[in-house]
Amino acid sequence: MEGSLLPVKLKRKLTYKGHYDYQYVDTMHVQEALWYLKHCNFFYKDVEFNESWINEFSLEDNGLIKKNDGCKEDQDMSIDDNDDDLLHDRQTHCMFQDTCLMPVDIGQEALDVYVDNVLNVAPGENNNPIKLLSDSTNEAKCFPVLFPSGFNTYEKRQYRLTLSCYFNNRLLHADGRFARNVEYIFFAQYMSELEQVVSKVSIALRKGTSCTSQNMTEVLKDENSLNKLLEFDDGYRFLKPIRGTPAFWQSAQRDLLACVRMLGKPTWFASFSSADMRWKNLLYSILKQEGRTQTLEQLQWADKCELLRRNPVTAARMFDFRWHVFVKEVLMSPANPIGKIEDYYYRVEFQQRGSPHCHCLFWISGAPVLDKNTDEEVIVFIDKYVTCEIPSEEDLLFEVVTSVQQHSK
Incomplete structure (x- = not known):
């Protein structure tokens, strides 16, 4: 009824x-x-x-x-x-x-x-599995809310369009339906990575060898050939461009170790968290996207959290933009707030609540080195750029330091 x-x-x-x-x-x-x-x-x-x-x-x-x-x-x-x-x-x-x-x-x-x-x-019971990349209709079937007519999905077009460009256009489009759908975001990521793996897996076995399509099966059946592929990491080298794979992190580790060999030990280790609840322009832009006329003063804390939860792409793009501007315009500015930066390395991670944060290593020109310089020189250098003092209550930074830069029990 x-x-x-x-x-x-x-x-x-x-x-x-x-x-x-x-x-x-x-x-x-x-x-x-x-x-x-x-x-x-x-x-x-x-x-x-x-x-x-x-x-x-x-x-x-x-x-x-x-x-x-x-x-x-x-x-x-x-x-x-x-x-x-x-x-x-x-x-x-x-x-x-x-x-x-x-x-x-x-x-x-x-x-x-x-x-x-x-x-x-159980709609999928007793059905045969279908390859995701071979079935061009899976996108419309999986997301009928996003594709109510069943058309305008990724398919053959007059002008060539890669799968990654297609998903980027979907997520960055003015129509925020796709960017607000978390399931579609993970679907797009999975499809993009799967397409990269399928397109490069055959090239990985042929690269550096004399294999052809006729004797490829014989090479895979040969135990010595397989051991050689595993010994020199040729079996999964094609995964290097795909984030999160062992080959990708192995390449990132080598880049970091190369910086340590050339520049020595890093001077600073810093973490930068996303202050998305304090970024008024971010919250205003999300309200404008959703067509709401409310102000931030009318929103409760739970309402702000819900806004960010429904718009993960906008929040992530804002963090990425602010992070690169902060590095270029603040840390690497002539003011040198942490010293003159020779090089830096960072990694972006996402917390359980969904907000991103960065872990960074900075190499500073002219910084003292532990076990080489005296303790007094190291202390003077640290005191020049680092302080643990809480500003006075009249200072504008008092509320920020006490609420963000201070750990409580």
């Missing part, structure tokens, strides 16, 4: 006790959305709606489970049950429970106890 909510569990397989996603859906909204997709999206034209909201496949599988429960001598079934229990713990909350007594989401656990008529859906 109108306004009713139905609990739906999205599973990888109906026989699993755990689930991939669990939400309460409005039945009227589902019917309206499906009606729109049937008339506007050609991928849904043959979809029929079950008015009774009964999943016949789920009932049949439940009956099979009850019959198999009576057979205690079936050892394979007991093993599957243990695997299902472990999968249930992982899939229910996407993590293990915090303690043995308290679940991660106690409210959801209470609802699960009193709710029996849960609709189980």
Whole structure:
């Protein structure tokens, strides 16, 4: 009936006790959305709606489970049950429970106890896997909200467009639907990296060898050839341009060690965190993107956090812009706030709350070296650029230093 909510569990397989996603859906909204997709999206034209909201496949599988429960001598079934229990713990909350007594989401656990008529859906069960790069329709099928008509996805065009450029245009477009969808951002990253791996994997085996397409199979079957590829890291050298891979971090480590050999030990180690909650222009730009006329004074702390959570691309771009401007216009300015910088190295990481921060190494010209210069010279150099003094309450920096630059118990 109108306004009713139905609990739906999205599973990888109906026989699993755990689930991939669990939400309460409005039945009227589902019917309206499906009606729109049937008339506007050609991928849904043959979809029929079950008015009774009964999943016949789920009932049949439940009956099979009850019959198999009576057979205690079936050892394979007991093993599957243990695997299902472990999968249930992982899939229910996407993590293990915090303690043995308290679940991660106690409210959801209470609802699960009193709710029996849960609709189980496993749309991908008994289907064959499809290669992501070979199926040009997967983008529209995975994100019907972003592509309601099923068109304008990455496909063959009159002018050549790479996959990376396509996703960059999607995320940086004035239409912020794609940039606000976290699932689409990770989908774009995965597709871009997968395309790089597939395009370079064949070149990696041929580079530096006399392999051809005819004897490539023979090379892979030869144990000595495989050991040679692994010994000289030729087997995964093609992963070097892809961030996060062992080959990428091996290259970054070599660059850093080369700086240490040429310039010596770094002078400063510094961390710079994103002050996104204090950047008024960032929050104003997000409000303008969403078409809201509110001011920052009218927003609570939770509202600001929600703004940043819904717009991860805008927040990350603002941090990247401010970081490079800060290095160029402040740290490397003629004022030399930390000394004259000869070279620097940094790495950007993302905290659990989603905000980025930088870890940096700076090499300063004329800086004293430990174990070479005296302790007095080192102390004088440190006192020249570093201070632990709290400004007076009349100073404009008092609030910033006490709230940001001071650790509390």
